[in-house]
Amino acid sequence: MLRVIVLIFLLLFTYTTPYTQNQSFIDSLSKILTSDAFNQKKADACLKIAREYVFSDSLNTIKYTNQAIQLAKEINYWEGVIDAQYMVGVLNSIRGNYIISENIFKYIIKKASSIHYLAGKARGLNGLGIIADYQGNYVKALDCHFQSLKIKQALGDIKGMAKSYNNIANIYNTQGDYTKSLNYHFKSLEKEKKLGNKKGISESFDNIGKVYQGLGDFTKALDYHFKALDINEKLKYKKGIISNYKNIGTTYYKLVNLEKALNYSIKSLKLSQSTFNQGEIAASLYLIGLVYQKQARAVLAKKYLSKALSLSQTIGISEQIRDIAQALSLIEKTLGDYQAAYEAQVLFKQMADSLQNENQIKKITRLEATYEFQQEKDSVYFSTKTQQIALKKDIENRKITQVSTFIGLGLLTVLLLISFLFLQSKRKSNELLIQKSKQLEIFNKQLNIQNRRINASLKAAQSIQQAFFTYETKLADLFEDYFLINLPKDVVSGDFYWIEQINDQTIIVAADCTGHGVPGAFMTLIGDNLLDKIIKVGKETDPAKILEKLHLEVQSSLQQRITGNNKGMDAVVVTIERDYTNASLTFAGAKNGLLVWSNQQLNELKGSRKAIGGIQDVKTRFVNHSKILRKGDILYLGSDGLRDQNNKARKSIGEEKLKILISKIATLPLATQRAKIESMLFNHMQDTEQRDDILWIGVKI
Template sequence: MQKLSKFYFIVFLLFSNFTFNVFAQLKTDSLEQELKKTEIDSLRIKLMLDICWDLKSTDGQKALEYGNKALNLAIQTKKYKLQAIALKNIGIIYLFTGDYKKSETYHLKALDIFISIDNSKGISSCNNNLGVIYDQKGEFIKAVEHFENSLAIDEKTNNKDGFANSLNNIANIFQQQGNYNQAIEYYIEVLKIREELKDKSGIADVYNNIGALNEKQKEFDNALKNYQKALILYTEVQNKLKLSNVLHNIGFVLSTQEQYTKALEYYFQALEIRKGFQAKKGVAATTLSIGELYQVLEKRKQAYDYYIQSLEIYKEIDSKPGISFAYYAIGTYYKEINQYSEAIQYFEKALIIAKELKLRLNIKQIYKEQSLVYALWFKFAKAYNYSLLYEQMKDSLTNEKNSNKIIELQLQFEFEKHQKELELETQIEKLNTLKELNRQKIINYLLFGGLSFLLILAFIIFRAYRIKKKDNFQLKEQKDQINEKNEKLLLYHEEIISQKENLQSQNELATTQLKEIAKKNQKINDSIQYASRIQQALLPHEDIFSELFSDYFLFNKPKDIVSGDFYWLKAIKDKIFLAVADSTGHGVPGAFMSLLGISFLNEVVKESDNINAGEILDKLRNLLKESLNRKGNKSENRDGIDIAFCIIDKSAKEIQFAGAYNPLIIIREGENNNQAELIELKGDKMPIGIHHKGKKFTNQIIKITNTDKFYLFTDGYLDQFGGFDGRKFLINKFKKLLLEIHTFTMPEQKAKLLKVYEDWKEDLEQIDDILILGFKATSNN
């Protein structure tokens, strides 16, 4: 069934391609014959403008010739309104061919004339077209200003067609900038107006735009349905240029479904039409898409050639969005052939333009590619930065709520449309019933009159005959209507069967996609597990703790597979260097930062001989800022590390401490059976990273005893929500807990900390990585 419908669809395309040219040529020939017979100047100008308008979608060069002839005659005869219309029409033809500079010039001249003769419809139309020009050039603020000017005039003059045009164009800008909810609401409003006006071309425009929006939300089946609706309508109104847009879009959807051969066929059909119209922007877009498809097929040389062709055309017509797209595509080409420096150069060029135009979708994708390139290049700090930017942009764009909103509003429109059709059918049935009752009354009156007056009866019978004839005609009409409804029911039945088959196909596709997602998730999970093994390998083994401390515990509970919290330990001569730290974020971003922290601590302590704890943190901060290219600007991300760092000098029986936010807690037994004392050495209120203070870290020194117990920790335990009122655990409760359990051995203390945590959290989610280190400074040696 599906193969047969595809066959008919291809036949339909071939037939429509033939009929476009035939019907357009017949209409043009008729107008040209009328033009030859006419000598009145104003009528000749109007006929030339009609021919120009009819040819704009089939023969742009010939349309320009008639437009210029009409303009010259209008100038000679001082027909100002016709002169403005001619200028506008010529501007539209240049808009179709992608010559935005000329199009802008002609439209501005037309606008001046329309303003001088106070022609509201012309002023609105020019504003709308100028908005389209600036939209194509990527000057979105100017575009919206002109669209809003057009909207205000159309609303005031009740020009529904113009109002719908401007509303549709504003929706297009919302779509480009990723504001999908606002875009779909505007599209549905435009669709209602177009349905009311019975404007097939306008309805097709909306279906094409909604299809593009479905496409960006990865609703490919819905996109294809909307594109096919647009395709049929464009064929009916014989708009070949707009048909090429739909062919291009269908090609893209097929490429996402990995039907590459069919996708190329649609792309080349679209390219041929666009080249015929000299529609440069369309040619550039399709050329770029063909290049992307060749790159997927690993025909990289062909892909690169198409990318360069596309870039040259976009530069020629000064289309900033297009230039950005082409730079991005070339960047992906260099990434695939492992030329990372060139890839980054092109991604940066694409990013500058995308940021200028606020193309959020493109910015997100560029960040993702830059992160991947830097990771492949082993520049992990930069890879980490761009991965954060990508995640921030992704969260603000694509989500299931947007996708559901689009489908919900479109279904609501279809439902309202169906309800109106049912109401209309009910009204027709009521009228038919009323007619039948009237007929019965007339017959009764005739019979009653016949009993009384034979003469009147003869007259009435004659009259009844005529009425009956009329009723028979009405009955025939009703019968035809019933037959027509039966045909509709049959069509609905076929459509239901088609939808059922489509649903089965969608289920199969969904199953395939679920398998693919599961496969990709497994790959991602394997990669994260591998990263976890790398991270664990870099952390000090617990055997080292057993060797250096007589009693200790390590309570390490990451939120995800990999952690942003880490601990570090190194013994040099009589000194033990020890750190417990919390990197920005958790999961993969936090793990990136933890690897940098461990690496830099090894480097600082290795190079340093006689250096205190505060100076070590100063050096660590400098290395981290240099690695992340941080200069302290307000606009930069505040990536960094919170840390508690100690140097234990056993020979001097003292401990040095320096901290970035995180403290050191010491519990010291009281003399003469007095209560134990809790000593807190607080860290400086600044991180290892960018901070507005940027002062040196404070080095604190305290003498220690053999019974002292030391605790280093991150904020994960303290920030956990729980208890009967869902509050955070906080530092004061934690200190009290340490005093209660300090008399137990370190392993017993760990068990009690874990039990208190689980009882506190209950069924709530763990919100952060947790790391606590407890130890006594005495060793087993």
């Protein structure tokens, strides 16, 4: 759905002034312009008037913004110039001139940096980030918002922090990472409640509702959308009400309650037209077209979707153009216009390819990790600084005590000598205290250096491990649908997976190595190398034999019969051989089992009670299990980290709860299944730490 209204709202909400035209307020500001006030005060008044006109009178907006720039430049009031230029960027954004807006925001960032105007720089980064988001450049958008957030945190700008959290959450929602999106939206809501900002609270409620839409929890989605609508109706805040109507209509559409969906989408369209908001008009037209399509009213659907596409292309919103083109392709096909259907499908493919690529998602993950790591360093620095201030204050208090004691003892001449000796003792104590303080400072510096070296080593280890395990592309090539959840406890992981196609057989391995962190990561590299040797070089495809050979190779590589070393891994090995209609499955497990969704039932194939590596009972063998699979069956495999994760009451998720969840969601798309599993995990482990590496894979036959 189109998000231009959110763009404009977020750009304007950088300021604290409400953007609804108030004639009495404008008149009071106009009096300042005709008074003998200084140019700085006049420039600020012009800018406030421009903000009042921004949605109702573009000519007056331009007039007063230019006047503000001219007045500010005459007295070198560069903060005023920057704030006025921001309004120019906003106005161009409303008109859909994103390239012009982008250049203006870049100028603001450069100029604000040169005069050390941090609030202006944060504002420019905010504008640039939102423009990049709506042009589909999510990496650049996230980079800008994290930079803006860091400045706002340094300034103690709670309102600005709330908006940055909201912007970051919206990007994750667009990418389908609903767990992270909810996390940042709730951070934003917390700040808005702290400020008592009702518009901000309603916006957070509305956005949280949209995330629950993505998770398929439509009851919660409606609950949050109606909470937002209740606030906005009391405030008579039209722009918020438009968004609420649209999102409520969208939710009812997904619930296939088409009568209510049409009712709310028409309400959204009428109110959008009364405010001349092109972005929301396009979004409402699109939603109405979808409802008519669902009702099999193809002619009406085409009419509204065509209007929505034309307006969206004028504004230049990549995501909405993609979605409308896909819907129009189906409508044209229904109406028998195959040429138009083909052209719409080509447009859909072009827009989809430009928006989605694996490199952007990887860059976003690295960017967030860098930001969180910087937050940790800043926190350590702040803690050390606080200790130093406390120590300095303690020394000052001691000196005050010395002076007071000296004055008191000076009045008692009889005790003069005793006082002198006492002060000498105190002076030595202070010198010793100062010496210890310096030693503590040196120790802290050494500790920081060691921390940086350790972190650098861990980052290098992470890069090496990631370079070894690049199998996700093969998952996409070999299976119709899949999901992958890979969450290391530390920087590097002790869990890994391996996949290869040998002739007509697809082999998947999921392994959980002894330990986590660096020791576990070393075992993953050993395991990956040995699997290459056994399967790629040795051409072994029998799962039980693969596990037996892997067990012997680990024993040999680590010289376990000599050293007594007992490290190894638990593993699952699956071989799939396809024919024209079915597929045959052969499975063997070292302690871990395999879950199979087939014929609307979830079955478990248990692994052997024998691990890989260490000194094991030679009588216990790895055993193969075979099963015929049909198209649409799903395999689930991974480590025990997911089911063993505890909550703050120290209760684990457990195998039974995991099976119940999978049985409920197995018919959903695998991307949605991943979101559901992650949501369950995130809710379960609130207020506690991750206890082990987590690896969980789902593949559809």
